Amino acid sequence: MSTELSYTIEEVSQLLKVSKLTVYDLVKKGELPVFRVGRQMRLDAKDLDHYIQKQKSSKIIASPVLSNEQQRTPSPNIVISGQDIVLDILGKNIEQISAYKTLRSHTGSLNSLIAMYNGDCDIVSLHMFDGDTGDYNLPFVKKILVGHPYMLINLLSRNAGFYVKKGNPLKILNWSDIGKRQVRFINREKGSGARILLDEQLRIHQIPTKNIVGYEREETSHLSVASAVSTGVADVGVGIEKAAKIVGIDFIPLIKERYDLVILKTPKNEQLIQIVKEILVSSAFQKEIYSLGDYDTSQTGTIIFETD
Incomplete structure (x- = not known):
């Protein structure tokens, strides 16, 4: 059995002195290769060393201009942020019907939304209560995703x-x-x-x-x-x-509380949005969630709000 050292995402973030979301973004871009042990992602020590050496010796190279078709090509990895087990089920369903590979960030709602604003997350789950309106999520999304087109869609409700x-x-x-x-x-x-x-x-x-x-x-x-x-x-x-x-x-x-998903409405995300909507409204997905108990799926798949 190999005795090579490997690191968790949290350990990598500590070693590089960056946030976990930054590490997830590097994984998403394919710059840090990972493997899974159960639900946990790990990174070989030699691959981390290789990445560090590559950064030390790399030169600044201008990024090529992508064509519209290239911009629409789905990224092989997407980051789903949030803690509920239902997000793991959503990720499994996405992988079953598409070429996407899902990565999980267990960051809280507000920090995940800020990470989406900065381009570090693809699907963010939210359960943020606004005391002034009595509403969930939308007041925060409107304030933070300023200038970004997005869709807010219900995943479930829970006590x-x-x-x-x-x-x-x-x-x-x-x-x-x-x-x-x-x-x-x-x-x-x-x-x-x-x-x-x-x-x-x-x-x-x-x-x-x-x-x-x-x-x-x-x-x-x-x-x-x-x-x-x-x-x-x-x-x-x-x-x-x-x-x-x-x-x-x-x-x-x-x-x-209403537990929603937010996805940016960009050309790159067109396919992802359609896939997520298809999964959420499917009876198979809703039955799987309902069978877990303690979840209300009566609004699952309902579009709460979307920008023009």
Whole structure:
């Protein structure tokens, strides 16, 4: 068995001192060759060394002007950003009916949307609550993707709320309850949909963040927050219902969030958009999602908004 060293995407980003999204973009462009171990992508150490040496010795070469036909040719790799397992299923379906290879970034909603603005993501999943309108996603997309044509399409809806210990011993039922001194909170990272939901609700209910014991403690996924509650590290956290059932803790539903996808409407993405729309409206895909439980597919495939 080979004993050659390999790195995860996160380890590569740390070694190169760049963001994970930058690494995903290099993979997408074919500059960093990867292989999969289960759902995880890895990079051989020798390939990373080769890339570094190539960058050291490379000269600046003007990029060729691409013809319209070349610009429309699909990239072999596309990046889907978000954490829900449904995105893995979407990626699998895309690969089954097209030549695309899907790469996964597990970055939060807001940072993923910014990455799309910068050209680093192809499909971004969003669940960002806007407290002023009571709407999900569109207010943020309109502000961030300024000057970009795009389509916002529904993937599913799901319950968001509190993770609490079995039996909910502290009787945490509403947003005001997490401001009690004896309640230890575990937060999500800045830019995640769960963090945006929390901060908007705190603003609406006029609850100072200084009143939330543990507001500064962050985890980077729904499962890690649910696990922190399960192991007693915290009393409560915010996330989606599916993670609570996986970990085996109680869940207090507070809001049904709309979980959407956004794709830029560019000539290069014409085929990708048609493929995604075809998958989302198919009965086979919707049945597969519905069978997972805790997901509402009644709006799946509905175009929420698109620019002219």
